[in-house]
Amino acid sequence: MSHRLLANAWTRALAVFALSLAPLFAVCAYSQAAALPGTTKLLYGPGKIVPIPAAIPHEEGDMVDKRIVPDLRWIAKRYPIFVTDGYSGPLPNGEHAGCNRCHVRGSDHYNGLAVDLVPLNGDGKCDATWAPITRLALWAEPEQNKPRLPFRWVGYDGDEGHGCGNHLHLSWNHASAPEYTLASWVEVFPVTGLTPGAPSTKTPPPAPAPKRPAAPPGGISQVTTGGLSPNGSGD
Ligand SMILES: [Zn+2]
DSSP states (O other), rough: OOOHHHHOOOOOHHHHHHHHHHHHHHHHHHHHHHHHSSOOEEESSOOOEEEEOOOOOOOTOOOEEGGGGGHHHHHHHHOOEEEOOOOOOTTTTTTSSSOOOOOOOTGGHHHHHHHEEEETOOOOOSGGGGHHHHHHHHOOSBTBBBBOEEEEEETTTTSSSSSSBBBBEEEEEEEOOOSSSOOOOOOEEEOOOOOOEEEEEEOOOOOOOOOOOOOOOOOOSSSSSOOTTTTTOOO
16 A cells, blocks of 8 residues: 555545544533533633624623623623623723713722623513523522622622613622732633533523632732622612
């Protein structure tokens, strides 16, 4: 057999082998996606205020800390959300992102670690278009004022100025940081292994009891960094 024929035979053999593995990979991808999100993790990598990617429907000009973008993508793939505000504050170029001081003092919007959501293509009224947003709110906060990690504060029904027909607020847990600065760490749910086109879950994924990760070095408290006032502060 010539070298060329031998090489062809090998190529065919490898191709057949790879094809035989394809269903295995597909199953892995599905089970990973279905199991998400799992245990949360703390991201110590440097943050940056970036424009929200087009894959996440949003109001023009909206920005967030890039460290929560993967979580937002994950949510946008499963729930028909539209982001109405993310980071709210000055930008290095002298411009301003988001609304101007429309959030409460100490809001996570001032660190780029919160978003306000309404239904994509909603009509502003509390109607059927809000059903997925309500499911998302209940997934993030199964019990009033007890948000599931990595969420720090969830504003919806029961919180003044929030809820069906108004908006859903999601804040990610993070190191304490002054307004208009980036937090040294942010808590997120991992989305590695999430493959584009993976079957979306119609109902929120099962709710494994979130495990608190090990305390961050330096003894920084990872417990909620702001008030959980029942009157809706934290929006
Ligand atoms: Zn908000």
